[in-house]
Amino acid sequence: MVRLFLTLSPAISRLSFLAASPSLRLQRHHFHKPKPKISMISPSSASNFQRTRSCSTGTRVSSLPKIESSKLDDGLVVLGIETSCDDTAAAVVRGNGEILSQVISSQAELLAQYGGVAPKQAEEAHSRVIDKVVQDALDRANVTEKDLSAVAVTIGPGLGLCLRVGVQKARRVAGAFNLPIVGVHHMEAHALVARLVEHELSFPFMALLISGGHNIIVLAHKLGQYTQLGTTVDDAIGEAFDKTAKWLGLDMRRSGGPAVEELALEGDSKSVMFNVPMKNHKDCNFSYAGLKTQVRLAIAAREIDAKCPVSSATKADRRNRADIAASFQRVAVLHLEEKCERAIDWALKLEPSIKHMVVSGGVASNQYVRFRLNNIVENKNLKLVCPPPSLCTDNGVMVAWTGLEHFRVGRFDPPPPAMEPDDFMYDIRPRWPLGEEYAQGRSEARSMRTARVHPSLTSIIRADSLQQQTQT
Numbered sequence: 001m002v003r004l005f006l007t008l009s010p011a012i013s014r015l016s017f018l019a020a021s022p023s024l025r026l027q028r029h030h031f032h033k034p035k036p037k038i039s040m041i042s043p044s045s046a047s048n049f050q051r052t053r054s055c056s057t058g059t060r061v062s063s064l065p066k067i068e069s070s071k072l073d074d075g076l077v078v079l080g081i082e083t084s085c086d087d088t089a090a091a092v093v094r095g096n097g098e099i100l101s102q103v104i105s106s107q108a109e110l111l112a113q114y115g116g117v118a119p120k121q122a123e124e125a126h127s128r129v130i131d132k133v134v135q136d137a138l139d140r141a142n143v144t145e146k147d148l149s150a151v152a153v154t155i156g157p158g159l160g161l162c163l164r165v166g167v168q169k170a171r172r173v174a175g176a177f178n179l180p181i182v183g184v185h186h187m188e189a190h191a192l193v194a195r196l197v198e199h200e201l202s203f204p205f206m207a208l209l210i211s212g213g214h215n216i217i218v219l220a221h222k223l224g225q226y227t228q229l230g231t232t233v234d235d236a237i238g239e240a241f242d243k244t245a246k247w248l249g250l251d252m253r254r255s256g257g258p259a260v261e262e263l264a265l266e267g268d269s270k271s272v273m274f275n276v277p278m279k280n281h282k283d284c285n286f287s288y289a290g291l292k293t294q295v296r297l298a299i300a301a302r303e304i305d306a307k308c309p310v311s312s313a314t315k316a317d318r319r320n321r322a323d324i325a326a327s328f329q330r331v332a333v334l335h336l337e338e339k340c341e342r343a344i345d346w347a348l349k350l351e352p353s354i355k356h357m358v359v360s361g362g363v364a365s366n367q368y369v370r371f372r373l374n375n376i377v378e379n380k381n382l383k384l385v386c387p388p389p390s391l392c393t394d395n396g397v398m399v400a401w402t403g404l405e406h407f408r409v410g411r412f413d414p415p416p417p418a419m420e421p422d423d424f425m426y427d428i429r430p431r432w433p434l435g436e437e438y439a440q441g442r443s444e445a446r447s448m449r450t451a452r453v454h455p456s457l458t459s460i461i462r463a464d465s466l467q468q469q470t471q472t
């Protein structure tokens with residue numbers, strides 16, 4: 001059973017395969033046959049590359065000479081694969097930013113069943129649909145693997161079991177068709193997809209990245225080089241939206257955030273006076289664990305029963321729930337506003353030429369978030385860039401696009417072997433910071449409890465660049 005419905009843009013249609021669980025969403029943007037790719041890497045030259053690391057899909061600087069991006073732009077075609085959390089996504093994107101296809105299979109039913117992402121079940125769900133999602137992305141782009149210039153895949157941060165499914169698939173495709181492979185940082189992809197949407201957006205710029213697992217504010221100096229001005233000391237804002245939705249008995253099938261946003265429209269946002277987190281911390285860090293507790297207590301005080309879905313609640317009960325949703329949303333976003341304001345001041349001191357602030361990640365689809373942050377950003381004479389909601393939540397386009405950006409400057413791995421053993425050790429990075437922490441912004445609360453597993457993307461890229469410079 002296939003149901004077809006149109007989104008706001010008539011150029012974009014979306015098919016929803018309701019019969020399949022997890023449901024499969026397809027988006028097809030343009031159906032032109034891509035121009036032949038510029039063979040920056042011919043199969044024969046690709047296989048001759050010096051392998052920088054034999055068991056890795058990590059982003060490495062290869063020995064390939066740099067080629068001006070303008071010469072490559074239209075010829076490149078990259079497949080992007082994303083499986084870091086609960087969405088299995090793939091997309092095909094051209095070097096000029098044209099989205100040839102976008103396919104997402106979401107684990108909505110599982111999310112509703114477990115009230116959150118259960119890693120083992122999520123891994124199994126990814127494994128069930130990954131081949132179909134990738135094949136659909138190729139078919140809908142009207143390309144075959146032979147038309148691709150490279151395969152890009154998220155290698156971290158995220159759930160290890162889930163990342164593995166995407167990386168394994170990417171390596172299979174790349175190995176079978178002798179394609180280079182680009183390991184992508186999930187949060188960098190959330191930020192960089194804004195450059196596909198807004199062509200004026202050049203470095204340096206700021207980015208607030210707000211999702212289910214991350215809440216970071218960074219200064220993007222160059223491709224791959226970020227200063228982290230702030231992060232969360234505990235939970236991310238998306239997690240707080242999801243728990244609020246669950247405790248309010250909302251329908252989690254589209255994830256909690258959209259459900260809270262919708263119900264909040266009916267409520268009075270000043271009816272419950274939640275405290276704004278970290279008021280006394282003059283830094284750019286975030287905390288949502290305390291707000292979650294405040295919400296839980298308010299729900300208990302009003303004797304709201306989450307087992308009774310909001311759709312069956314009495315009028316008064318529904319009103320109570322809506323008031324909590326609206327009050328929570330107001331304070332959760334106020335916390336973002338306060339920290340963003342300070343972060344912009346800090347960033348402008350470090351890089352006075354900044355003109356843009358990107359807000360991306362799943363929570364950036366929220367209209368209230370966009371509206372409030374736009375005021376803050378405009379007051380500081382910057383321009384807000386928010387990708388459309390379909391590119392804010394996890395998707396394959398952002399991975400393909402980020403892969404393209406790195407591929408152009410020669411950062412990729414050579415094709416993997418056609419066959420890899422089942423016990424092959426993949427380079428996946430579940431905990432992988434994006435940037436180096438800004439010393440002034442370091443939080444006492446956080447430095448006590450976090451252990452880094454991987455050096456940040458920024459430090460890896462800096463080390464690679466230094467190594468290259470010393471070699472030339």
Ligand code: KG4
Pocket residue numbers: 085210211212213214237238239241242255256257258261361362363364365366367392393394
């Ligand atoms: O970036 P994303 O798709 O996946 C992660 O990397 O985590 O973000 C998912 C998060 C979820 O917590 C979801 O509830 C939240 O984004 N979200 C929203 C909205 N749409 C998605 N939160 C608030 N309002 C929304 N409209």
Ligand code: ZN
Pocket residue numbers: 186190211212361362393394
């Ligand atoms: Zn994400």
